[in-house]
Amino acid sequence: MLRSALIAASRSAGCRSVVERTPLMRPIVDRFVAGSAVDDAVRVAHELAADRLISFDHLGEDTLDRAQAEQTVEAYRTVLARLDAEGLGGKAEVSVKLSGLGQALAVDGEKIALENTRRICEAAAAAGTTVTVDMEDHTTTDSTLSIVRALRADFPATGTVLQAYLKRTEADCADFAGPGSRIRLCKGAYDEPASVAYRDKSEVDASYVRCLKVLMAGQGYPMVATHDSRLIEIGERLAGQAGRSRDGYEFQMLYGVRPQVQAQLAARGLRMRVYVPYGTEWYSYFMRRLGERPANMAFFLRALTRR
Numbered sequence: 001m002l003r004s005a006l007i008a009a010s011r012s013a014g015c016r017s018v019v020e021r022t023p024l025m026r027p028i029v030d031r032f033v034a035g036s037a038v039d040d041a042v043r044v045a046h047e048l049a050a051d052r053l054i055s056f057d058h059l060g061e062d063t064l065d066r067a068q069a070e071q072t073v074e075a076y077r078t079v080l081a082r083l084d085a086e087g088l089g090g091k092a093e094v095s096v097k098l099s100g101l102g103q104a105l106a107v108d109g110e111k112i113a114l115e116n117t118r119r120i121c122e123a124a125a126a127a128g129t130t131v132t133v134d135m136e137d138h139t140t141t142d143s144t145l146s147i148v149r150a151l152r153a154d155f156p157a158t159g160t161v162l163q164a165y166l167k168r169t170e171a172d173c174a175d176f177a178g179p180g181s182r183i184r185l186c187k188g189a190y191d192e193p194a195s196v197a198y199r200d201k202s203e204v205d206a207s208y209v210r211c212l213k214v215l216m217a218g219q220g221y222p223m224v225a226t227h228d229s230r231l232i233e234i235g236e237r238l239a240g241q242a243g244r245s246r247d248g249y250e251f252q253m254l255y256g257v258r259p260q261v262q263a264q265l266a267a268r269g270l271r272m273r274v275y276v277p278y279g280t281e282w283y284s285y286f287m288r289r290l291g292e293r294p295a296n297m298a299f300f301l302r303a304l305t306r307r
């Protein structure tokens with residue numbers, strides 16, 4: 001219930017203005033967000049790059065303004081040029097949210113998001129790296145997958161996210177398990193109805209394992225995005241059973257979440273990528289992270305009540 005309330009709050013302008021104006025919130029936000037500017041993201045990337053890979057996320061979603069979507073494209077072109085200039089091209093990629101690139105615009109939203117993401121893919125290719133398309137709520141899944149298919153025609157290494165909590169995902173994994181595909185499998189972070197999604201943790205976890213089996217047995221590159229130790233162990237075991245070498249798949253975690261486990265996996269020679277969000281539009285991303293762990297909520301409430 002708490003998680004549903006936080007996800008609802010992540011889309012409320014009223015809650016946003018209260019949370020953003022709470023001065024004591026900044027240290028809690030800083031745990032999950034690398035900073036406001038591209039320099040902050042690049043600094044964090046250099047710190048992580050000793051033993052980890054990176055995916056940059058320029059924060060921003062749900063835009064209904066074409067000019068803002070254009071600014072997001074420019075922000076990605078800037079970070080891609082920076083990672084190229086700093087020699088991070090082999091270590092870092094970018095993650096994009098299509099709702100920040102125009103997908104939700106009333107007129108031609110899908111077409112505009114495709115063209116905007118294509119321009120980011122061009123900049124990524126020039127920097128020697130790739131793009132992974134995040135997955136948002138279930139009303140956008142078909143549109144997102146159709147955009148990813150179109151992008152892969154020209155940029156075959158374009159990856160996408162599939163969410164194990166959706167009942168459709170095992171079939172989507174089978175569709176996307178072919179040669180060259182890059183699939184980031186996560187549990188799913190939105191509040192989805194029981195008509196389309198598993199709502200019990202045990203059912204989501206069981207679905208995650210079924211999806212992992214499909215991806216590991218397939219011909220693509222599975223990206224195991226979870227902080228759940230049990231699923232990480234299962235992922236490693238399934239990769240071994242499928243005959244994958246250590247560079248035939250990777251683990252992924254979010255910046256600020258279980259950093260010691262990230263370091264331990266990397267120290268064992270496993271590929272570990274950290275998703276590094278940065279920018280000023282942190283509110284929705286931050287609220288979803290709060291809902292994932294009750295202890296995060298305690299820090300948040302303390303900051304809110306001391307404003």
Ligand code: FDA
Pocket residue numbers: 133134135136161163184186187188189190225226227228229252253254257258274275288289290292293296
């Ligand atoms: P689970 O929530 O069961 O957590 C397992 C353990 O990890 C917890 O017990 C806790 O110890 C720790 N943990 C998890 N989250 C934490 C947090 N926020 N703070 C502190 N500790 C935490 N979702 C989506 O819908 N679309 C997307 O595109 C993406 N993209 C994405 C990329 C990457 C790289 C990752 C790692 C995750 C996503 N997600 C996502 C988010 C994902 O769907 C999910 O909500 C979170 O990863 C939490 O689920 P876990 O698999 O970690 O398991």
